[in-house]
Amino acid sequence: MKDLSKQPGYRFHYVRLLHANYNLDPSFVQLPEKFENKFDYGDSFEKIENKLLIKQTGKISIYTGNSEQKKEILSLEVVIEGLFEATGLENIASDEFGTKNAPVILFPYLREIIFRLTSNMGTISPVLLPPINVIALKESRAAK
Numbered sequence: 001m002k003d004l005s006k007q008p009g010y011r012f013h014y015v016r017l018l019h020a021n022y023n024l025d026p027s028f029v030q031l032p033e034k035f036e037n038k039f040d041y042g043d044s045f046e047k048i049e050n051k052l053l054i055k056q057t058g059k060i061s062i063y064t065g066n067s068e069q070k071k072e073i074l075s076l077e078v079v080i081e082g083l084f085e086a087t088g089l090e091n092i093a094s095d096e097f098g099t100k101n102a103p104v105i106l107f108p109y110l111r112e113i114i115f116r117l118t119s120n121m122g123t124i125s126p127v128l129l130p131p132i133n134v135i136a137l138k139e140s141r142a143a144k
Contacts (some may be wrong), residue, residue: 001132009090010052010097012082015109018055019079028073035065035073039129041108041137045098050086052094054102055079058110060127064069074124082106103134 019068040059045052062074064096084102086094119126 003027007089008092008101008141009087010084010092010101011087012084012105015080015082015106017078017113018081019077019112019119022074022076022117022121023072024095024124025071025073028124030124034064036070037061037127038063041044041132041134043103043134043138045102047094047098050088052084052086052098052102054082054084054098054106056082056106056110058114058129060114060129062124063129074118074121076114076117076127078110078117080106080113099138100135101137107132107134 005041037101038059038061040057042057043055045054057077057079059078060074061072063070063072065071066069082102082105115126116127120126
């Protein structure tokens with residue numbers, strides 16, 4: 001049983017960018033007034049002895065046009081990795097920490113990398129993802 005008055009008992013070692021890939025339509029010079037965007041998120045974790053390796057993926061697509069003639073003007077995929085280590089005083093099971101706590105800790109890094117990459121594209125405003133309840137997002141997808 002977890003003691004809510006104690007810390008989770010995991011040390012955060014690092015976050016690093018593993019993969020970034022984007023495609024920007026070269027004919028596109030300014031974000032139109034009307035556009036659609038789509039954000040996809042995923043994460044996974046792997047236990048290696050007393051460590052948890054967490055991977056997060058964020059995919060963004062920006063479209064213009066109507067439903068019959070949608071045109072993708074930007075696609076971006078980012079994959080990050082974070083390493084956590086159990087301290088020996090764990091207050092949360094590693095599976096729970098790896099599926100709930102660690103993704104919440106890493107998500108601001110994913111947001112920042114997406115913002116930084118899109119701010120250097122020149123012809124579009126930087127993409128700043130809103131704060132997202134990662135746990136609720138994962139639970140709603142699991143319920144489908």
